[in-house]
Amino acid sequence: MEKTPLLSVRNLVIGPKRNPDLRLVDDVSFTVDSGERVAIVGESGSGKSLTCFSVMGLLDPTLQVMGGDIRWEGDSVLGMSGAQHRRLLRTEMSMVYQEPLTALNPLMPIGRQIREGVPRVRDADVIRILEQVGMRDPARVVRAMPHELSGGMRQRAMIAMAMIRKPRLLIADEPTTALDVTIEYQVLKLMYDLTHEMDTALLFVTHDLGVVARLADRVIVMYRGEIVEEGETAAVLQTPEHPYTKRLLAASSVATARTLVLTEDEEGER
Known part of the structure; x- marks a missing residue:
C-alpha cells in the first residue's frame, strides 16, 4: 500500500476574489513526507509564499483558493471546520516568518509569547527551548521585549515559538532574508538540527539557491x-532542465550553488 504523504497539495489555484480570471498560483501540486526537507524556490511574485500561506489558512482576505485541495495525512484541510483547523495548527504545524519584528507582539515579553497557545508548558520548557535555539542567557531573553533583541535573536525566538510544541511540519517563509551571512548560516544550521532532532518535516521558502x-x-x-x-536538490542544481531554473542558477550570488551542499564533516556534527 502506498504511504500517505504528511502534506499533499493537489492542483492548487489561488486568485483575487474580485478577479477570478487572474491566477496567482496555478495548478500547483506537491507532497511533503514525514521528516522530509523541501524547498520552494523562485523570484518574488512567483507564488511560493502564497502557496504556504494557503496551507496555514493565512491568505489575505482579498484572495481565495479557487480550485484544488490541501490534504493533511489524507484529510482535506480546506474542508475542516474552523475549530478543526485551529487544532491542526496548534498541534501539528508551525510557521517561521520572514520578519520576526513584525510577527512578534511588540508589547509582550518573549517568554510569554513562547508559552501562548501551548497547554501545560512549564518555565523549564521555555528555558530549555531557548537554550536549544542557542540563546546565551535564556533567563534574560524570557523577560526581554522584541525590540531589545538583535535580528538574529528575534529569529531564534521565533523558531523557539514554532518548535516548542514539536510540530510535525515547520513552514519557514524566507526566515534569513534580513540577516547577515554569518547569522544566516547559524540560523539555517539551527533549523536543520532541530527539525532533524525532532523528526519535523520542513517546507522552506527562499529565492536563494545556496540556502x-x-x-x-x-x-x-x-x-x-x-x-x-521539481526533484532531488543535487540533481536539480547540477543538471537543471527548465530554462528558468538555469537562469536562477546563473544569476545566483553563488553561481555554483552546489558547492554549498553540507560537507561530510558538517553532516557528522549533526
Missing part, C-alpha cells in the same frame, strides 16, 4: 505561479 543546497532534500522551482521543475 536550498544547504538545507533541502528536494527542491520545487516556481515561476509565474506554476511549478516548472
